[in-house]
Amino acid sequence: MTxxxxxxxxxxxxxxxxxxxxYYFEPLYMQQLGADPIRIGVIIGLSSLAMTLTHLPAGALADxxxxxxxxxxxxxxxxxxxxIMYLARSLTVFAVGLVLYGFTGFVISPLNSYITNARREWSVARALTTIGAAYSLGAIFGPALGGWFAERIELxxxxxxxTVIFAISTAVIVFAAPQPVEKREEDLHYRDLFSNTALSRFLPLVFVSIFAMYLSWPLTPIFLQNERQMSVSQIGLFGAFNGVGLVLLNLGLGRLESRRGLILAQVFVAVSIVLIWQGPGAPWFAAGYLLAGAFRTAHSMLVAQAEGLVHRANLGxxxxxxxxxxxxxxxxxxxIxxxxxxxxxxxxFPAGLLLIVLALVLTLKLSPGVLTRAAGSPVPMAISDLRRE
Incomplete structure (x- = not known):
């Protein structure tokens, strides 16, 4: 590792x-501030919209x-x-902070580009999932720590x-070295990128896969608290299991050929939905949270597959x-x-399961093929071969 x-x-x-x-207590705090499930969903959706609007401009600026x-x-x-979220005393101000946090998602595309260019001999999938595992390792301890603070001080x-921990993280990232900007053979605009047939066929797979795996997740903490009578500290512990799953599944599935890894990740998320929906008690919910870590692994696999579909100057x-x-x-x-x-x-939960079945079918048909050498470097199949990622 460099x-x-x-x-x-x-x-x-x-x-x-x-x-x-x-993260795992965000819906509970919004409920505490007076939001019902529909308003919680709308606020989370607005935060995600803020994130969505920034990805393409940020990726282009990074390139x-x-x-x-x-x-x-x-x-x-x-x-x-x-x-801002800490200082907020009303749902409106908290929503402003959460939407601003959504805007910070513009960092994701440049971060993926940075990791891809710093990986040296590693495959893209291995680099993204291994570095993602570092984030996930921190996420193991965060929920229990947050639950302890929430129950002994206040949510x-x-x-x-x-805020304090983010400041420490920021103090570390400033020491990362700049990377050279890839020279373009010709000026490439947005329209040129989206005239890329392979990428255009790939994006619907991204949309359906993420939608299917995410649909049951936003209100899971409220479901467990209101319908299964789980406490805040128990939900925090489940979050720790989710962090363990993120680490193990990122490191394990990240070494597989990416199409196979994506399929397995989707299956694991489906199993996690069943465990949380139908599980009779806390051990089942913990297992469900652990397997739900495959969601981020699947996301990394989808991102990695885009690398072989475009010119490197347009990677971001x-x-x-x-x-x-x-x-x-x-x-x-x-x-929704x-x-x-x-x-x-x-x-x-059943709605998400049905959509995961559709996502699996699309993965088999639309996922562009990428094989991984034993040494770890990616060997892309022909771009026209869109049977898989």
């Missing part, structure tokens, strides 16, 4: 720790002007957003704790396109999940 990848991994460890102190400065801007914005305190823009499709899903899925929950609290 020096810069180590710095990114350390920084993401702290970011995962900080984000996980509040043209360099990645490091955009990374630092994203980290600093995250610190500010967490501070709001987790956002203040996150291509990653931005994938993240835009992914973010658009959450914009739609969160309020709230509406389904309002009809019947269990309804998002």
């Amino acid at each position: 020096r810069d990848l180590r710095l990114v991994a350390i920084s993401l460890f702290f970011w995962g720790l900080g984000e996980a102190t509040w 043209r002007f360099g990645r490091r400065s955009i990374l630092i801007a994203g980290w600093l914005s995250g610190v500010a957003a967490a501070g 709001r305190s987790v956002f203040g704790l996150a 823009l291509a990653y931005g396109a994938v993240e835009t499709a992914s973010g658009a899903v959450i914009v739609l899925a969160a309020p 999940a709230g509406a389904l929950y309002g009809i019947r609290p269990t309804l998002p």
